[in-house]
Amino acid sequence: MRKFTGDKLILASHNAGKLREISELLAPFGITISSAAEHGLEEPDETEDTFAGNARLKAHFAAQATGLPALSDDSGITVEALDGAPGVYTADWAETPNGRDFPMAMEKVWTLLEAKRALLPRNAAFHCTLCLAWPDGHDEVFEGRVDGQVVWPMRGQNGFGFDPVFLPNGEVETFGEMDPARKHRMSHRTDAFTKLVQGCFG
Numbered sequence: 411m412r413k414f415t416g417d418k419l420i421l422a423s424h425n426a427g428k429l430r431e432i433s434e435l436l437a438p439f440g441i442t443i444s445s446a447a448e449h450g451l452e453e454p455d456e457t458e459d460t461f462a463g464n465a466r467l468k469a470h471f472a473a474q475a476t477g478l479p480a481l482s483d484d485s486g487i488t489v490e491a492l493d494g495a496p497g498v499y500t501a502d503w504a505e506t507p508n509g510r511d512f513p514m515a516m517e518k519v520w521t522l523l524e525a526k527r528a529l530l531p532r533n534a535a536f537h538c539t540l541c542l543a544w545p546d547g548h549d550e551v552f553e554g555r556v557d558g559q560v561v562w563p564m565r566g567q568n569g570f571g572f573d574p575v576f577l578p579n580g581e582v583e584t585f586g587e588m589d590p591a592r593k594h595r596m597s598h599r600t601d602a603f604t605k606l607v608q609g610c611f612g
């Protein structure tokens with residue numbers, strides 16, 4: 411496993427919610443971070459059908475373009491009664507001609523579950539795959555998850571994406587209602603990040 415020894419890191423994501431969370435997780439490490447957008451990078455097409463595949467694609471794209479190590483995050487929600495959908499396509503389910511509409515995507519998930527008369531609880535998991543890639547083509551990949559259920563109606567204004575309908579196991583608040591610090595204690599992103607720290611920052 412390769413250690414991260416530099417002092418600069420590109421965050422290869424265009425998602426403001428992820429950038430906020432990953433910046434908070436990286437804060438103790440004294441690394442100078444900058445986002446893909448600050449480097450004027452385009453969003454590469456996410457053509458792979460796995461979280462790891464798309465995470466690698468995004469991290470290598472940014473590392474090659476900038477000559478600096480890059481950290482990407484590919485994530486999404488899998489719903490058991492929908493055979494794992496939307497999964498890798500979580501962001502795609504929110505696409506409209508006028509940009510992403512997550513309330514619409516969450517409603518689509520709930521409508522499909524209702525149509526199937528899916529049993530309660532409607533088990534789901536958030537997944538996060540982090541990829542740290544270096545400009546010489548080397549990479550390290552870490553996967554995290556948190557289990558819970560999809561609930562309806564949407565609850566809370568915190569977080570981003572599918573947070574208002576995700577109730578983690580053993581909790582009473584959705585990720586959308588939860589204080590961000592509490593989400594950090596249990597999230598799929600934190601799970602993957604802990605493994606990244608053990609592997610590359612230890």
Ligand SMILES: O=P(O)(O)OP(=O)(O)OP(=O)(O)OC[C@H]1O[C@@H](n2cnc3c(O)ncnc32)[C@H](O)[C@@H]1O
Pocket residue numbers: 422423424425428453456468483484485486487500501536569570571572573585597599
């Ligand atoms: O690819 P980048 O630029 O990083 O940003 P993205 O938003 O397109 O990200 P993904 O391709 O990984 O799509 C994953 C989607 O899953 C959702 N998602 C991921 N993590 C989440 C979290 O912690 N809370 C709520 N939704 C999340 C979120 O809406 C994302 O848009």
Ligand SMILES: [Mg+2]
Pocket residue numbers: 456501
């Ligand atoms: Mg994306």
